[in-house]
Amino acid sequence: MNMGASSEVGRLRTVMLHRPGPEIARLTPRNNDSLLFDGIPWLGRAQDEHDAFAQALRDHDVEVLYLAGLLTETLADPVARTSIIDSTIASLRLGDGLRTHLAASLADLDPASLATVLMAGLRNDEITHRTIVTSLLQPEDFLIDPLPNLLFTRDSSVWLPGHVAITSLAMPARVRETQLTGLIYEHHPRFADVPRLHGPHLEHLEGGDVMLLAAGVVAVGVGERTTPAGFERLARQVLAAGLAETVLAVPIAQERATMHLDTIVTMVDVDTVVIYPNMAAGLRAHPVTWDGHDLVVGATGSFFDVAARAMGIERLHVIDTGLDPVTAEREQWDDGNNTLAIDARLAVAYERNEETNARLAEHGIEVIAISGSELGSGRGGPRCMSCPIQRD
Numbered sequence: 595m596n597m598g599a600s601s602e603v604g605r606l607r608t609v610m611l612h613r614p615g616p617e618i619a620r621l622t623p624r625n626n627d628s629l630l631f632d633g634i635p636w637l638g639r640a641q642d643e644h645d646a647f648a649q650a651l652r653d654h655d656v657e658v659l660y661l662a663g664l665l666t667e668t669l670a671d672p673v674a675r676t677s678i679i680d681s682t683i684a685s686l687r688l689g690d691g692l693r694t695h696l697a698a699s700l701a702d703l704d705p706a707s708l709a710t711v712l713m714a715g716l717r718n719d720e721i722t723h724r725t726i727v728t729s730l731l732q733p734e735d736f737l738i739d740p741l742p743n744l745l746f747t748r749d750s751s752v753w754l755p756g757h758v759a760i761t762s763l764a765m766p767a768r769v770r771e772t773q774l775t776g777l778i779y780e781h782h783p784r785f786a787d788v789p790r791l792h793g794p795h796l797e798h799l800e801g802g803d804v805m806l807l808a809a810g811v812v813a814v815g816v817g818e819r820t821t822p823a824g825f826e827r828l829a830r831q832v833l834a835a836g837l838a839e840t841v842l843a844v845p846i847a848q849e850r851a852t853m854h855l856d857t858i859v860t861m862v863d864v865d866t867v868v869i870y871p872n873m874a875a876g877l878r879a880h881p882v883t884w885d886g887h888d889l890v891v892g893a894t895g896s897f898f899d900v901a902a903r904a905m906g907i908e909r910l911h912v913i914d915t916g917l918d919p920v921t922a923e924r925e926q927w928d929d930g931n932n933t934l935a936i937d938a939r940l941a942v943a944y945e946r947n948e949e950t951n952a953r954l955a956e957h958g959i960e961v962i963a964i965s966g967s968e969l970g971s972g973r974g975g976p977r978c979m980s981c982p983i984q985r986d
Contacts, residue, residue: 596756597984598756598985600754600755600806600810601806601807602805602861603935603939604937605937606651606935606982606985607986608657608984609658609983610983611644611979612662613660613662614635614644614969616714617713617715618635620742621634621635629743629767639967643968643969644745644979646964646965650942654936656936662713665712665777665778668781674781675708680697682712682773683700689725689727691725692725692727695721696737712741715736715738717734718731718732718733721737746802747980748977748979748980749771750763750768750771751981752801753982754812754832754837755809755837757788757789757790757837760772760776760779760791760792761799762797762824763800764818764819764820772794773794791831791832792827792831798821799824800854802856803815803816803817803854804828804855805860807861808906810838812840813897814841815856817848818846825841829843830889833883843880843882844878846873860933860941862933862954863911863938863939865910866913868914868933869914877898878894879896879901898912913959932944932974933976940960941976942961942962942964943961943962943963943976944963944964945964945966946966946970
């Protein structure tokens with residue numbers, strides 16, 4: 595299979611999702627803030643909503659791969675098992691005695707059970723072995739933290755033409771996610787010999803900030819999650835490898851509501867974006883190219899103008915949602931601008947954002963509306979919940 599992508603709107607062929615699982619059931623009023631959820635989802639309903647999302651993709655001939663299944667298959671490899679167990683128990687809060695016990699007990703688990711622990715975590719009261727560390731911790735304290743944000747597979751890896759970039763997640767609650775995706779890409783036979791870029795050991799870069807505007811043109815949001823240094827690192831790698839001709843740095847507000855570039859703007863056609871109108875006028879871009887030896891920074895300008903020049907088109911068409919300020923803010927918060935294109939002019943969006951979806955339809959964009967009342971409590975829409983592995 596010719597894996598990779600060079601645009602946001604080429605025909606989607608293969609995607610990686612993560613169906614909400616027991617890690618979501620670990621959320622409580624005490625930990626949901628630190629685990630980056632604004633509410634506590636109803637797991638059963640979230641699974642129903644996610645299943646409908648996955649089926650909508652299959653109905654349009656998209657192959658759906660599940661992260662949990664890929665991880666379980668990867669853990670059949672003894673080298674992969676040893677590697678992920680070592681990295682998972684490296685936390686200094688465990689202490690030597692507990693670390694030794696966990697290493698042995700995790701090694702005894704079958705691949706499916708080990709995958710569950712890696713994703714859902716492990717509480718102090720779920721083991722019987724006692725050390726001074728376990729005695730001093732509360733019974734409900736996590737020895738291995740759960741990863742409820744695995745739901746948002748867009749963030750931990752980004753596919754480029756024939757390459758995959760393993761990202762470096764900024765928030766402590768999400769750091770282990772890239773250990774799991776990195777393990778899959780390194781050891782699963784489906785991804786054998788796929789070149790890898792970036793990595794969790796490098797500067798912060800998140801997939802929700804990376805947008806493939808056109809073949810050879812990549813935009814990267816720089817804000818709460820992706821740092822300026824993270825942008826520079828990716829730009830250097832992508833440009834030096836010839837995977838792009840221009841990479842745009844797009845500064846965005848460092849706020850929860852605009853945590854990633856794709857919470858503000860997404861593509862719905864080869865030359866058309868849908869954007870949160872309150873951000874449109876002030877959105878800027880710094881074009882960066884490669885002179886054969888180093889990065890070259892061009893003149894800063896309007897995101898739309900700079901992007902159009904880089905894409906080689908007359909202008910980038912903009913669907914601002916045209917809503918009154920209150921409705922615009924509500925629907926942006928509910929990921930109204932976070933659409934997933936299955937093909938040009940065919941996009942998945944949350945049904946709750948009725949006015950945004952109506953504007954898309956007025957502009958000839960076919961909207962596949964899905965329910966997201968529970969899925970959206972982690973502040974992510976259809977694009978956030980999907981990692982395209984292959985696009986035409």
